[in-house]
Amino acid sequence: MIIVSSGVLLSLAFLYTKMQLARSYLYMIVAAVSFIGLGFSISGIHVLRQHSIHSDLFQEESMLHLRIKKSLKPNPYTHNYIAEVIPQNPNISSFSILLTEFHGDSLLPHLRVNDKVFLPKKIELVNAPKIPYQFNYREFLKHQHVFGKINFTRNEIVTIPTTTISWTQASVDLKHQIRDNLYQSGFQSKHIAFIESLTLGKKDLLSKDTYQDFSKAGVLHILAVSGLHVGLILLILLFFFQPISKTRAGKIFSSICIIGILWGYAFLVGFTPSIVRAVTMFSFLSFARISKRDGSSLSLLFLSAVVLLVYNPCFVYQIGFQLSYAAVFSIVTLYPILHKKIAFKYYLPKKAWSVFCITLTAQLGVFPLSLYYFHQVPGLFLISNLLLIPFLLLILGTCIVSIIWSSIAIIPAVFKNVFEIIIEVVLKFLHFIASQNKFIIEKVYFSPNMLVLSLIALLLFIFFVYQKKWTYLWLFSGCLFLMEITYVYETDTLRKQKRFYVFHEHQKSVVGFQRDGQLTLITSDSLRIKNYEGLQTQQHLKNLQIKNQKKNYYAVFGGSLFIIDSMGVYNVPEIAPIQYLMLVNSPKVNLEKVINVLQPQQIIADGSNYYTYIKRWRKTALKNKIPFHHTGKKGTFVMDY
Template sequence: MKLLNFSIIKFTFCLIVGIIISKLFSISILYSLLFCVGFTLITIGFYFTLKKKKSFIYLFGISVYLTFIAFGIFITNINGELQKTNHFSHAIDKDQANQTITFRIRERLKPNAFSQRYYVDILKLNAKNVKGKALINIRKDSLNIPIPIDAVYLSKTNVIEIKAPLNPDQFSYKAYLEKQQIYYQIYANQLDILELKSETSTVFGHAARFRNYINKALSKYQYSDEQSSIINALILGQRQNITKEVYDNYTNAGAIHILAVSGLHIGIILLLLNFVFKPIERIKNGKLIKTIILVILLWTYALIAGGSASIIRATTMFSIVAIGINLKRPTNIYNTLAISVFILLLIKPNFLFDVGFQLSYAAVISIVSFQPILERLYSPKYKLNKLLWQTLTVTVSAQFGIIPISLYYFHQFPSLFWLSNLIVIPFLSLILGLGLVVITCAILGIPKSFISDTFGAIINWMNQFFAWISNQEDFLILDIPFTLLQVVVSYLLIFSIYQLCIQKNYTWTKFTLVSVIVLQLTYILNQYHTKGDSFLVFHKNRTTLIAKKHNNQLAIYSTLKHAETNTIIRSYAVKNALQPIASKPVNVLYKLKDKHILIVDSLGVYNIKNITIDYVLLTQSPKLNLERLIDSLKPKAIIVDGNNYKSYISRWRQTCKKQKLPFYQTGKTGAFIIKD
């Protein structure tokens, strides 16, 4: 055994462990650097002192693994934008309400109901050269013209730290943006930003202008807005203009991956390019030239398609595959995956916590592991049957890898996923190929033709098919509680099943059965955690939304109709494995064991006798004398929800401060929870 004969898979695993440790524990850059240098020196020392002492070779192995763990900790720390001295957050003048900001548009996002949204690079803050990314929200106006990528603007506005959600178990946009190294956002009107002259042009700007040129060329084919949005998503990687209805249809049909340029698209494009440039192999050094051309074209396409995280990781992986295939180097798919993961995490450690990153690699690993096993179960005689069977086995194999992660993040399962993929995936290479031909024709100025009309008809058919699948609501399983522990146990079970299929022995049969039992125990543990009672005051603007939990039942009381379907309630119920009960009107008094909660609404009535009031919830802006209420009821705390005027809240806060009584505003401190 050679000393340096270690698998890249082990190195990658150690790097991942280091990244996770860095996120779990606060380790300074200095200490992480010392760990990294220290373990590197120890490893080098072991190499020269132990290379002839095979009995101690395990010490060298341990030191190598610890070095890569330390390296993972170090690269995670140095990639933290906030720790860099030139990050714009260090230049914010807290004495000024507004900051003078110069920024460059980096990426256009999907707009919301009120604003056009962009990622921007901050260039200057209060005349100081800085770096860092931020989110800017530009309020929509009547013109609503998108701002071009690379445009530089000056604005005097406030820089606001992105806030965490105010209700428990809600989707955290703050956490999502932190993975993109974005911690602040800016709000502005179109008139508040002044465009500056800039001669600097980035790769992203060139790519955006080329996409605009393609869309302008395609306009002569008179595609509808819906068709254009799908073409942009399918081929150009831009999903901003897809309507919510169409997006939901693809999601509910289990086919949203078709609209995200990722491994599936890059793999198909590699196969098409490999076929087109195959004649080059006949010339001297043809394989090398062809490989260089393929890699350059793959990365050119990746940049044109926006250079998102999913595109970059897929292009990295398939670049390695292209090099291995065309240079006739023996490649192991697991090593190829490990190399691509290693390279991506070296560049951007936060990729590890990206949902798309996790789903992408889980799907690919699952396909290469389970697809050969499933394919052997049946041997069709005819080519069409063989193609359909291979598509089905690939689709089902992918689900082994992605179901646990999908259930954890999205809590739903589209049970007709196999039908969606069985019908569309076999023809996706033809659809992508035809799309590239149509774009090429448009760029060359070829007028509308049978080919462009056919492509438009195919897009319409896809949309109609996935809309039909989505409307089969009985096959869409929603609100599935699934914890992180269940994700881990599920993957242990899946790994045990894979090993059992390969080795077929008693040991892996035992591991599989034990994994099944442990997974069942996790459900029992979930039920155990639901035991107990609590009273919750959620935060929702202009709405009273409260709930009373009894074991696994969640009773909802609100001014909203059908409040049990509200996102706030659904998220909390699903994450905590609770069953929401149809909402009812708000009561005046609630009891939680020996605690009483009084609700004072717009009527301002609180005539309660012979009951000790522990908490008072003020909602719907009641006109009352709070000092008199406090003197009369002597509560332990005053709670104010989001259904009150701000002027009233400010006055009540001063009163409670004067009375030295705890004051909780859900709009500041988040949902208020009382436990038994």
């Protein structure tokens, strides 16, 4: 339906434009919306089709033939891979799963890309989030065409090492060699982590505290090797190739060299989605700049997006893809207008103004998406970007020189100390900015409706800047006003909402009551509040309380909840039949008799119970035709009242 509607709207808008014999911004808007709708629809259909094709392979254990496609970031307990499953049935196409190896013998080498693995296992679904609004890793992998998972130890598999070298593995080996060279030159681990993160996108050595400092300072994009890094490298290359770019032949040669070097850098990083889209985008933009067709930069930007989405439609779901193109789109459209507003005579003020304009326009483009995905506003992000980005060329250059120099010979102690001082100054500056907690606005409520309205408002503002028509300004103001109305209506609705939760926590029992914009968690154990921050933000909960006084009976939601735990002492009220029966802490009860006495309408078992008990209770509930909800399988039980 979406595909047909998009096609009809696009055709009507195109005919209208032809009848007017002029450029129509209506056509631009309809075209953008139509192609976005088509992209989401086609990618969604593709993911659904792939999942349905391979769902039969999830039913039983079999000898699986796998090929390692990609090595993911390890953690202290596991090493993860993306592996291609090669079905024995030639009529079924191959597909990818997540392989998780639990660490055993630390002396065994990790699996390499293109290694073949034989494993007698059953493919399982990736775990869905057990608490509402946690990160959904299953959906994230599904949009990368990864449809299942297997956990294993090394002694369970038969490995056939690869005899060929893939581009991916060659990139991994090269990055390992770079790390070894930096260690041999005497760099400390935290400085190597900074160099690798900034230049190679390799963050496994980066400490959690350092990562948080980048995030709270509003400069996390510096660690994501993407458009900013490629743009800086492009500027350096344009500077070096400028002497030979004055003739037509020299311009063609330099453009080929520049694009080749950019793709060489993409190889070094490992052809990650962020670097591929950045190099693709800047390859088109560099061609526009070199051929003196800057007016077509916006068209080439859209063309690069189309090329990437044709290659992989699921790129449209990636946050990095959306943020990258939103930032560049905002810079291309708004930077020239803003930069012309003030003209400086001297070099330093002129460059400072340019950096300010680029930073401001980029942040304006990504601001709606950042609010929607991250729900926070680093109050000092503009200051940190203005102070850091002008020196980023020096910092990035220092890191690149360190890598190249250490690959040729051991860096002398004097120069190594200078490099480390530069890195240390950056880290201390970011820590100082990040420690100013009063300037960080967190847990900002921003709904999908508000995101759509804010993006429409941004487009209308850009149209007003170029067209100077008051109609666009009035529509822009109307969108902002409608956003305020939407915010007031949605937050008021959430404040009036009353909900009862049975959360899933491993070996713990947690229930929650939401009312009057407040969530009360009742448990006898300690909790990680971070697990509930997503729920607190999305439900616009101002307060979150924890209480330890758990009762075995609650009269709520027009019915009643009765809790049976391992204590064996209960106060059964003599009122209407129990609506919900909750089993916690593995009580030794005869569920058949309990059902006969209490007549529950639904049975709930949380994460505090033994799995063998849960299996027995599920059979009993099925026998008595009573719905059974296990939070470990179905996630948090939610009931509005």
